[in-house]
Amino acid sequence: MNQYTGPAVDERTVRAAIDLASRAPSVHNSQPWRWVVGPRSVHLYADLRRWLPATDADGRDMALSCGAVLHHLRVALSAAGLAAEVHRLPNPDEGDHLAAVTLRAAKGTGAVAEADLGLAIAISERRTDRRRYGSWDVPSAFVDEMVARAAEQGAVLRVVSDGYSRRVLLGAIRDAARIQESDPRYRAETAAWTGMAVDGLGVPPRNLLRDPVGTGGDTARRFTPGTLDQGPGPDGEGAGDGALLLVLGTASDDTLSQLRAGEAASAVMLHATRLGLATCPLSQPLEVGETRIVVRDRVLGGTLSPQLVLRVGWAPGGKPLPATPRRAVDDTIERMPR
Ligand SMILES: Cc1cc2nc3c(=O)[nH]c(=O)nc-3n(C[C@H](O)[C@H](O)[C@H](O)COP(=O)(O)O)c2cc1C
Numbered sequence: 001m002n003q004y005t006g007p008a009v010d011e012r013t014v015r016a017a018i019d020l021a022s023r024a025p026s027v028h029n030s031q032p033w034r035w036v037v038g039p040r041s042v043h044l045y046a047d048l049r050r051w052l053p054a055t056d057a058d059g060r061d062m063a064l065s066c067g068a069v070l071h072h073l074r075v076a077l078s079a080a081g082l083a084a085e086v087h088r089l090p091n092p093d094e095g096d097h098l099a100a101v102t103l104r105a106a107k108g109t110g111a112v113a114e115a116d117l118g119l120a121i122a123i124s125e126r127r128t129d130r131r132r133y134g135s136w137d138v139p140s141a142f143v144d145e146m147v148a149r150a151a152e153q154g155a156v157l158r159v160v161s162d163g164y165s166r167r168v169l170l171g172a173i174r175d176a177a178r179i180q181e182s183d184p185r186y187r188a189e190t191a192a193w194t195g196m197a198v199d200g201l202g203v204p205p206r207n208l209l210r211d212p213v214g215t216g217g218d219t220a221r222r223f224t225p226g227t228l229d230q231g232p233g234p235d236g237e238g239a240g241d242g243a244l245l246l247v248l249g250t251a252s253d254d255t256l257s258q259l260r261a262g263e264a265a266s267a268v269m270l271h272a273t274r275l276g277l278a279t280c281p282l283s284q285p286l287e288v289g290e291t292r293i294v295v296r297d298r299v300l301g302g303t304l305s306p307q308l309v310l311r312v313g314w315a316p317g318g319k320p321l322p323a324t325p326r327r328a329v330d331d332t333i334e335r336m337p338r
Contacts, residue, residue, distance in 0.1 A: 067262015
């Protein structure tokens, strides 16, 4: 690990960056991460008390959520003028120690890249939007940019464009929902995490659809019903979904790949937000072993490990969606013993 011993960085700046990073998406808004902060470093740990075993038996969603917060942190630090060097999984004996980030003040803080500032703004604007999207195509130039953002983080973003792959993916989502909903442990876990938010954890009713059925052929996970109304849909008659479906994949399927896939998901969603697009992660078909294999073999051609499905498209007009709550940032931070 880097033994950098330069000047300590400003503690308040680091806390503010962690606070902004905590806006990262996470499965059921579980925020399964904690931080240990030293004078020149920030360490990211998975918070195993916030793992959802009935939904996420493999821990994939937990690793992806931690990858998303790591990428959010990198953006927030860079926008605050701090240079960060990231060592992923720095200690083979500590599986929950996901990243060690060495910090130093960047030379010439006036030169914070405009792109980083734009992404930092997108952190506050991004929402998981579970409604139907409109019918306008996502321009191919935008798709190319999202594919490039994923590649920069070491992941592959595949567009599910042909009718066959789209049908297979939608079928896998429906099958996964049926299998999960037949498990009482899954039903109890979903009820405990959604439809209310306690101490800044979980998804409140205002972010959940009153009627999830009908979002893109049942792509929406059935949560506890909320108070959010569907958009009119692409034909303006309350049906269908104009969302583009994308699958993020990686060459391997270990914790490092899942962490990197989370970073890529964050990079893609923040970039999409900058482009004015709505996004919604869909992890259900990858939480069930048999539907995950279907996505791997019949949607990705057996060449990649699927990590996350994303819906991307044009949100219905009207007021922006409200933000989901977050835990108090100080409850997530420990100071490194001196
Ligand atoms: C790994 C992962 C899996 C997710 N899976 C789903 C999902 O299957 N369905 C869904 O509606 N939202 C899903 N989400 C979105 C979260 O519910 C959402 O990020 C969280 O409630 C916080 O809300 P926000 O994204 O609007 O800030 C997922 C997010 C992550 C990071």
